[in-house]
Amino acid sequence: AENGYELWMRYVRVQNPVLLKQYQSALKYYAIQTTSATLSVAKNELLKGIEGLTGNRINETQGTENNSIIAGTPASSAFIKRFLDAGNYHPGKEGYIIQSEKTGSKSRIVIAADNDIGVLYGVFAFLRLLQTEQNIHDLFIESSPKIQYRILNHWDNLNRTVERGYAGASIWNWHTLPDYIDQRYIDYARANASVGINGTVLTNVNANSLTLTAPYLQKVKALADVFRPYGIKVFLTAKFSAPEEIGGLKTADPLNAEVKNWWRQKCNEIYALIPDFGGFLIKANSEGQPGPQGYGRTHADGANLFADALAPHGGIVMWRAFVYDVRVQNTNEHFGEGHQEATGNAIAAEDRFKQAYDEFKPLDGKFRKNVLLQVKNGPIDFQPREPFSPLFGAMPQTPLMMEFQLTQEYLGQGTHLVYEAPLFKECLDADTYAKGSGSAVARVIDGSLNDHPVTGIAGVANIGNDINWTGHPFGQANWYAFGRLAWDYHLSSAQVAEEWLRQTFSNNKIFIAAAQKIMLASREAVVNYMTPLGLHHIMGTGHHYGPAPWVDNAGRADWNPVYYHKADAAGIGFDRTAAGSNALAQYQPEVQKQWNNRSTCDEKYLLWFHHVPWSFKMNTGRSLWDELCYKYNAGVDSVRWMREQWNRLNAYVDAERFTSIKLLLGIQEKEAVWWRNACLLYFQTFSKMAIPSKYEQPDKT
Numbered sequence: 001a002e003n004g005y006e007l008w009m010r011y012v013r014v015q016n017p018v019l020l021k022q023y024q025s026a027l028k029y030y031a032i033q034t035t036s037a038t039l040s041v042a043k044n045e046l047l048k049g050i051e052g053l054t055g056n057r058i059n060e061t062q063g064t065e066n067n068s069i070i071a072g073t074p075a076s077s078a079f080i081k082r083f084l085d086a087g088n089y090h091p092g093k094e095g096y097i098i099q100s101e102k103t104g105s106k107s108r109i110v111i112a113a114d115n116d117i118g119v120l121y122g123v124f125a126f127l128r129l130l131q132t133e134q135n136i137h138d139l140f141i142e143s144s145p146k147i148q149y150r151i152l153n154h155w156d157n158l159n160r161t162v163e164r165g166y167a168g169a170s171i172w173n174w175h176t177l178p179d180y181i182d183q184r185y186i187d188y189a190r191a192n193a194s195v196g197i198n199g200t201v202l203t204n205v206n207a208n209s210l211t212l213t214a215p216y217l218q219k220v221k222a223l224a225d226v227f228r229p230y231g232i233k234v235f236l237t238a239k240f241s242a243p244e245e246i247g248g249l250k251t252a253d254p255l256n257a258e259v260k261n262w263w264r265q266k267c268n269e270i271y272a273l274i275p276d277f278g279g280f281l282i283k284a285n286s287e288g289q290p291g292p293q294g295y296g297r298t299h300a301d302g303a304n305l306f307a308d309a310l311a312p313h314g315g316i317v318m319w320r321a322f323v324y325d326v327r328v329q330n331t332n333e334h335f336g337e338g339h340q341e342a343t344g345n346a347i348a349a350e351d352r353f354k355q356a357y358d359e360f361k362p363l364d365g366k367f368r369k370n371v372l373l374q375v376k377n378g379p380i381d382f383q384p385r386e387p388f389s390p391l392f393g394a395m396p397q398t399p400l401m402m403e404f405q406l407t408q409e410y411l412g413q414g415t416h417l418v419y420e421a422p423l424f425k426e427c428l429d430a431d432t433y434a435k436g437s438g439s440a441v442a443r444v445i446d447g448s449l450n451d452h453p454v455t456g457i458a459g460v461a462n463i464g465n466d467i468n469w470t471g472h473p474f475g476q477a478n479w480y481a482f483g484r485l486a487w488d489y490h491l492s493s494a495q496v497a498e499e500w501l502r503q504t505f506s507n508n509k510i511f512i513a514a515a516q517k518i519m520l521a522s523r524e525a526v527v528n529y530m531t532p533l534g535l536h537h538i539m540g541t542g543h544h545y546g547p548a549p550w551v552d553n554a555g556r557a558d559w560n561p562v563y564y565h566k567a568d569a570a571g572i573g574f575d576r577t578a579a580g581s582n583a584l585a586q587y588q589p590e591v592q593k594q595w596n597n598r599s600t601c602d603e604k605y606l607l608w609f610h611h612v613p614w615s616f617k618m619n620t621g622r623s624l625w626d627e628l629c630y631k632y633n634a635g636v637d638s639v640r641w642m643r644e645q646w647n648r649l650n651a652y653v654d655a656e657r658f659t660s661i662k663l664l665l666g667i668q669e670k671e672a673v674w675w676r677n678a679c680l681l682y683f684q685t686f687s688k689m690a691i692p693s694k695y696e697q698p699d700k701t
């Protein structure tokens with residue numbers, strides 16, 4: 001039975017008879033010199049893929065036979081060297097070329113790269129063509145990634161719980177490592193390489209110092225050895241207080257000589273085991289994590305401590321910008337493994353929206369060259385819709401990394417079908433105006449706007465040890481889309497969805513058209529039934545599941561939903577104009593202009609920036625209250641529509657996955673109704689207006 005384990009690498013026989021014939025006759029021989037571990041996994045993948053897709057067990061040729069596929073680098077193959085020289089091609093560090101090549105009566109397919117990893121990426125790209133049933137005559141494809149570090153962040157704890165994970169336990173079995181290598185580790189590496197992901201942070205940002213002790217470093221080494229052939233570097237999270245916790249020092253002050261030396265030694269130890277270790281991801285002075293501020297130092301002092309220790313080995317520091325309310329942190333030091341939300345000591349924080357900018361903007365230019373500042377896409381926390389973080393337009397001297405969240409913490413977790421590519425693209429395409437119009441967030445991230453040579457993008461993984469890896473079968477699409485967009489953010493959401501569907505389920509046109517529509521509608525649906533018109537952070541506190549706009553005692557002012565929606569008799573929304581928190585001032589003037597007037601502000605973001613009267617007239621002519629009712633109902637209607645559409649597709653999908661998705665959509669509909677009813681009934685206690693009779697009337701139970 002199909003249980004989803006194979007992800008998008010199923011390699012089942014091509015259904016289209018014309019294409020099957022074409023593939024079978026074009027792919028008779030192969031020539032790949034396996035001069036490295038990477039080239040040998042490339043060869044194995046190619047043969048496995050072709051055999052599954054075409055039924056051909058193709059033969060090796062030393063020469064350049066008709067109907068052969070020739071793959072390699074100038075170093076591994078004289079043919080490839082001539083080919084690249086003749087065309088004056090330079091695929092680059094990780095790029096590849098796939099080309100149909102005809103000499104006399106011979107017709108061949110060439111996969112050429114400058115480096116071995118480019119060959120592997122080329123092989124996966126070629127298999128994608130077959131899996132998605134593309135014509136392979138007259139190929140001419142050149143591709144290379146736009147962003148250098150394309151990384152998954154696992155929020156996995158050493159005890160195998162996964163913070164905000166909804167797909168089972170951690171796939172890293174620390175208990176049986178380093179001696180036992182689970183096949184899953186290899187398939188994980190294959191899946192990542194197939195979409196160009198080239199790094200993985202194995203451990204939670206709420207870090208555990210034990211990770212950096214000798215026994216754990218042996219386990220990390222074992223994983224690094226598995227991943228290396230697939231071009232994947234391993235990274236770890238470093239706990240700031242590790243020198244005290246595991247090093248026996250009295251301090252972790254980043255300017256202390258012993259502390260500096262401790263980290264230098266620690267890096268030497270790591271690199272002796274893992275020569276291509278990627279570096280550290282660090283969460284400091286945020287939500288109770290220790291950091292430089294605890295020693296009277298700045299984030300730059302902290303990041304540079306690690307940067308200096310890693311620099312001799314070529315490693316990088318990814319320093320997170322997700323910080324808020326340092327004043328609260330010292331009272332709540334019990335974050336960490338198992339992460340519990342703090343209680344008590346609510347401090348009336350001012351606008352949390354502003355904090356990352358307030359703390360980091362003054363440090364622009366103060367970081368070492370191998371530090372990247374990792375910024376969440378929005379200013380608060382992975383909500384269904386956020387405006388882009390103002391930091392993207394404000395730190396020209398610092399390479400900024402994007403942090404997206406694949407795991408659906410605020411998007412229905414493991415039960416809702418939400419395809420996130422439109423969310424990612426909305427942020428990447430947004431114009432920061434940092435250097436006038438055309439300064440898209442994507443150009444900040446890819447380094448082109450401010451000429452940064454080191455660039456990166458991260459996705460918080462949605463992977464666990466569930467058979468299908470991601471819990472919800474459609475969660476796989478978010479992993480896939482992250483990789484594809486990290487490689488090339490110009491791909492459209494529709495195109496990525498189609499590719500994924502064809503490989504994961506079926507090339508049937510009726511199926512693809514319907515399932516793609518479901519995917520493309522799903523993000524706006526979740527915005528509408530959870531947080532329409534710019535509402536945000538009104539979910540249940542702690543677990544973050546389900547609606548709880550009424551909560552006002554979450555332990556910290558800035559965890560309370562009421563702090564974000566500010567509903568009262570006059571209206572609803574957070575005034576972030578100059579009359580309010582003035583968070584808008586953190587954006588470039590052109591962006592401020594788009595959002596600072598409630599009559600012209602894009603209604604998607606309206607309640608992010610304005611406290612708006614209930615009777616305010618919206619673009620549709622409806623009052624704000626009516627529009628809110630309309631949007632919540634539209635969200636519910638979309639899920640009902642998604643469900644109906646899916647139910648018609650049983651003929652095209654295997655029973656196991658069809659049924660699982662069908663049942664999950666049933667839950668999603670129930671919960672969309674729950675969100676709508678809870679939110680409208682609660683907000684109604686302020687608006688005192690009736691829910692217009694044209695809408696379904698909420699059941700008050």
Ligand code: GCW
Binds near residue numbers: 287381
């Ligand atoms: O999204 C929030 C989560 C925390 C998480 C934190 C962070 C890892 O609720 O569980 O901790 O952000 O990104 O650091």
